Amino acid sequence: MQTTTIKIDSAAIVLKLLGDKTRLTMVKLLETHNCCVCEFVEIFQASQPSISQHLRKLRDVGLVNEQRRGQWIFYSINTEHAFFPFLKEVLKQVPKQDYRIKYLEENGTRITCC
Amino acid sequence: MQTTTIKIDSAAIVLKLLGDKTRLTMVKLLETHNCCVCEFVEIFQASQPSISQHLRKLRDVGLVNEQRRGQWIFYSINTEHAFFPFLKEVLKQVPKQDYRIKYLEENGTRITCC
DNA sequence: TGATTATATAAGTGAATGCTTATATAATTA
């Protein structure tokens, strides 16, 4: 009973995080492509701090991991997270956003270091 | 492209609505039991206006329907909503909340009119 | 080594959110 209560509350926290179009799109993209901050800045045409702050929220609950590679910091989905299966199922319902990666590639702003 | 953008934005709006433990629990309950406002007041030990306002948000985007039966207004899931399949899949990931209905029944506060 | 690039974080701000209290309306009951 208590466990159930805790679980649905945690689910609400995750859904709240996903309830923002920028973060939802980020996570959908990360499902298939690791991305760095500057790629997101380009994709969303948003300021760098704004993007960093969205990523921080995802990182704070552990849904994503960060990994530095050279001057870039790449983000990826944390598949070890207790809510990863939940996240996966939600993302399954969301349309692919791969065209945004294509845009980067055509744009020459896709980062493929190391 | 445009369609895809609109869809993921709409998905984010729905997820944001579900990203509140009260509304998420409400919708999970409504998945299996139609409920009236006073039942939610009892279940969540919340004020009547607070419950009404949560239901209004769900109603405003059309996720739930309301139907007056005598002095009560019963809420139900709108299975005709474009996002109903999406909602259904999300709810599938959320633990059942039926024990809350049992609580009403044992409590004598379950409304079963008409 | 100094300039540049990529990133994080802090502080400030306006808008949105979820609650409260107060009030209005609709149906039921005495």
Add this chain to the structure above:
DNA sequence: TAATTATATAAGCATTCACTTATATAATCA
């Protein structure tokens, strides 16, 4: 018909949110 019950809604308020600008740090490059 008056009182009660169920509900909606409006207004006010504290908190949260997503953004901005400003600044700091870390890595790379010239």
